[in-house]
Amino acid sequence: MSTAYQSQLQSTFDVPARAPFSTVLKRGSELAIIDLGGNQAVDFLCYDANDTAKRYSAAATIAAQRNIFLTTGSVLRTQEGAPLLTVVADTCGRHDTLGGACSKESNSLRYGQHTRFQHACVENFLSEGAKWGLGKRDLVSNVNWYMNVPVEEDGTLGIVDGISAPGLEVRLRAETDVLVLVSNCPQINNPCNGFDPTPVRMVVTSSGGGE
Amino acid sequence: MSTTATTHGARDHARAQAGTVVETMPSIPASTWPAPPPDVAPDALTWAETVAGGGYTHKVLARGTRLRLTDVDGDACAHLLLFNADQPWERLNVADTVKVQWNAYLGAKVALLSDQARVLATIVADSSGRHDALCGTSTVDGNTERYGDGAPQGPSPAGLPLFTLAAAKNGLEPRDLPPSLSFFQGVRVQPGGGLDFTGSAGAGRAVELRIEIPAIVLIANVAHPVDPRPDYTVTNLEVLAWRATPSTPDSPEWTHSPEAQRAFENTADYLTARGIA
Numbered sequence: 001m002s003t004a005y006q007s008q009l010q011s012t013f014d015v016p017a018r019a020p021f022s023t024v025l026k027r028g029s030e031l032a033i034i035d036l037g038g039n040q041a042v043d044f045l046c047y048d049a050n051d052t053a054k055r056y057s058a059a060a061t062i063a064a065q066r067n068i069f070l071t072t073g074s075v076l077r078t079q080e081g082a083p084l085l086t087v088v089a090d091t092c093g094r095h096d097t098l099g100g101a102c103s104k105e106s107n108s109l110r111y112g113q114h115t116r117f118q119h120a121c122v123e124n125f126l127s128e129g130a131k132w133g134l135g136k137r138d139l140v141s142n143v144n145w146y147m148n149v150p151v152e153e154d155g156t157l158g159i160v161d162g163i164s165a166p167g168l169e170v171r172l173r174a175e176t177d178v179l180v181l182v183s184n185c186p187q188i189n190n191p192c193n194g195f196d197p198t199p200v201r202m203v204v205t206s207s208g209g210g211e
Numbered sequence: 212m213s214t215t216a217t218t219h220g221a222r223d224h225a226r227a228q229a230g231t232v233v234e235t236m237p238s239i240p241a242s243t244w245p246a247p248p249p250d251v252a253p254d255a256l257t258w259a260e261t262v263a264g265g266g267y268t269h270k271v272l273a274r275g276t277r278l279r280l281t282d283v284d285g286d287a288c289a290h291l292l293l294f295n296a297d298q299p300w301e302r303l304n305v306a307d308t309v310k311v312q313w314n315a316y317l318g319a320k321v322a323l324l325s326d327q328a329r330v331l332a333t334i335v336a337d338s339s340g341r342h343d344a345l346c347g348t349s350t351v352d353g354n355t356e357r358y359g360d361g362a363p364q365g366p367s368p369a370g371l372p373l374f375t376l377a378a379a380k381n382g383l384e385p386r387d388l389p390p391s392l393s394f395f396q397g398v399r400v401q402p403g404g405g406l407d408f409t410g411s412a413g414a415g416r417a418v419e420l421r422i423e424i425p426a427i428v429l430i431a432n433v434a435h436p437v438d439p440r441p442d443y444t445v446t447n448l449e450v451l452a453w454r455a456t457p458s459t460p461d462s463p464e465w466t467h468s469p470e471a472q473r474a475f476e477n478t479a480d481y482l483t484a485r486g487i488a
Contacts, residue, residue, distance in 0.1 A: 052386075058306070059347020059390035062406070063436040068345060069404035079371060079388065081350040094404065098315065098345070100306025105328035108477065109311045109470045122326075139326070140389050141306040151400040155316030157309055 011204045017197040018119050018186035020128035024049045025174035028207030030088065032171045035146050037198030039162030041185035042145040043101045043121040045129075046076060046084050049177035052134060054078045058097045058141040068151065069094040070143060076172075084178050089171035092164045096144040098151070099159055101125060102187045111189045124183035132179060144185075145170055147192045161191045235263035235447060244451065248279070251453045258452035264445030265366075267373035267431040269380060271296050274487060275457035276422040278332070280430075282339065282395040284446035285414035288435045289394040290348045290370045292378075293323060293331040294427040297485070299383055301325045305344050305390045311470045315400060317342040317392065320467040322474050323420070329478040330423040330471075333464045339416035341397030341409055347390040348374065349436040358443045367443035373431040381427050394418050396435040408437050421458060423478055425487065457488065 014036075015021040025031055033042055048054035057079035062068055064077055071094050076085040103122035107115040125139050146164040151157045186197050215221040237260035238244040244259035257276065261283070262268050272278060280289045295301040304326040309315045311324060319337045322330040348370025354361030361369035363376060374388050395416065397409035422428075432448040434440075458464060458475065465475045482488035 053384070055386070057347060057390060059345065060350060060436075063346040064353075066406045066437060067404045068400055068406070079347070079350070079385075079390075081352045098306060099310045100304065103307075103326070103328070105326065105477075106307045106311055106324075109307075109324075109328050109473045112473070136300050136326075137384075137386050141304075149310075151315050151404075153402075155314045155400075157315045158313055159310075 009206050013202040015182065015184045015200050015202060017184060017199050019184050020124035021182040021184065021202060022128050022132065023180055023202070023204060025178045025180060025204065026206060027174050027176050030171055030173050030205045031180065032169050032203040032205070033145055034167065034169045034201040034203065035092070035164045036166060036201055038166040038168075039146060039164045039191070039194040040198045040200055041147040041187070041192040042200055043125070043183040043185050044143040044145055045125065045139070045181040047134070047138070047179040047181070048078065048084065049179040052132070052138060052179065054080065054082065055138065055140060056084060056143070058143070062097055068097055070097060071095065076143065083175040085172040085174055087170060088173045089169065092146055092168045092170060094163070095170065096147040096149040097141070098157060099144050099147060099149045100141045101139075101183065102185065107189065115189060118188065119186035121183035121185050121187070125181055128183070129181055134181070144192070159190045159192045162194065235261045235266065248451070255453040255455075256451065257454060258450060260450045262430065262432045262448040262450060264432055264447065265368040267377050267429070268450060269377040269427065269429045270452070271381075271425070271427050272422045272452060273454070274422055274425050274482070275455055276452050277335070277455040278420040278422060278428065278450070278452045279417055280394055281417040281449040281451070282411065282414065283449050285411050286444050286446040287432055287448040288396045288438075288445055289448050290374070290431040290433060291392045291394065292374060292388065292429040294383070294387070295325060295331065296425040296427050299381070299387060299427060301327045301329070302387070302389055303331060303392070305392060309344055311474070312468060313470075315344060317344055317394070320464050322464065322471045323392070324474055328474060329481055330474045331426055332420045332422050333458065334418060335421045335464065336417070336419035339395055339412040339418060341395060341412045342418075343393045343396065343398040343435065345398055345400070345406070346393070346436050348393065348431060349433055353436060354443070368433055370431040370433040373433065374429055377429040377431070381429075393435060396438060398437065406437060408435070408439055421455070423458060424482065
């Protein structure tokens with residue numbers, strides 16, 4: 001469903017509202033994720049492209065940086081602690097590691113059984129992941145770019161109104177060959193997408209040599 | 212000639228070792244555990260074990276089982292994973308657990324949720340309050356950097372390789388291991404998102420879980436990944452489980468929150484269709 005505009009070193013993909021996306025980033029290349037409409041959660045998983053058993057771990061990433069938020073300088077790590085991606089630029093300020101993906105099942109808990117047949121990120125992850133041989137066991141707690149999840153002193157946590165805006169961008173550098181799996185979040189029951197899912201833009205800039 | 216130079220001698224030597232009692236070992240049968248909880252009949256015990264710091268254990272538990280973890284000496288750190296024993300691709304989902312229940316911290320009445328929006332286990336009692344759902348467990352590389360070693364049979368084992376071993380003995384692979392929880396070493400989130408390690412609440416504190424779906428339980432007792440102490444510090448963990456009554460709609464955990472109530476309703480729906488309850 002994505003539209004590609006090829007140039008010599010750059011590929012641009014516009015991911016429609018509610019749609020999945022995936023690509024492999026070669027080591028050294030960069031992925032910019034641009035929030036076109038503002039406050040659009042981008043659910044994001046990543047894997048070592050040469051061994052998908054090595055995958056993003058929210059816990060290992062949080063423990064290594066001693067902070068729950070992602071921003072410039074954050075390193076997304078595998079469960080073994082190895083770097084997959086580094087955040088090299090971020091005009092939004094902070095991104096979520098705790099909230100995970102929406103699913104038809106968890107929507108039934110959060111909002112009621114009537115939401116069970118609405119679109120959800122886990123459906124995107126499963127269907128897009130299957131193209132790469134990934135299944136349910138490969139899904140773990142994911143990054144939510146542009147999603148705002150504060151934690152209060154008593155531990156109260158929640159998805160609240162976003163701090164993003166149209167045109168803000170986060171830029172990631174691949175530290176090894178990395179498979180990225182994205183769900184442009186379709187959630188309509190909380191403010192993670194401003195109650196109006198919108199498209200996002202992915203710009204892959206290859207490192208040049210050999211590609 | 213040594214006593215083990217012959218087959219008969221080696222056999223006698225091996226058999227003479229039986230009956231040795233050490234501080235960290237399972238009691239089998241569990242009913243032989245010397246100090247059952249006051250209201251628990253010895254015959255009701257199904258798991259009784261002391262796990263050394265740096266050790267791991269695992270068991271498949273029936274629905275309704277009470278599982279009590281005790282920080283015997285004040286520096287245990289019980290890292291926990293749960294799987295639906297009948298379909299282990301359904302497993303603990305930490306993100307859903309904290310998000311659905313609107314709280315990042317673990318304590319009494321918190322339901323430990325699966326990715327299928329069901330309750331694998333409920334925390335029914337907690338005298339510690341120092342737990343963590345954010346940092347997962349430790350890694351070989353991290354422990355090697357901090358303590359000089361992280362191998363599972365080395366002096367400072369990391370949690371991930373111990374979980375990998377425990378998982379393997381239940382037919383599970385590394386990709387079956389999601390982020391885990393840990394009990395008895397606390398972490399709190401600061402206003403800017405930074406982490407504050409609050410450590411242990413002291414010796415003798417315990418956490419009690421009720422198993423809601425037949426579950427594979429994996430436990431690694433290892434130093435917390437953000438424990439700031441320079442030395443690998445982790446002490447014995449007591450694990451006791453006994454047969455008890457499953458939860459009912461009258462249980463306080465069911466009505467603790469509307470989200471928990473729906474999770475228990477989803478669980479009952481599954482168990483009924485599956486013929487388990």
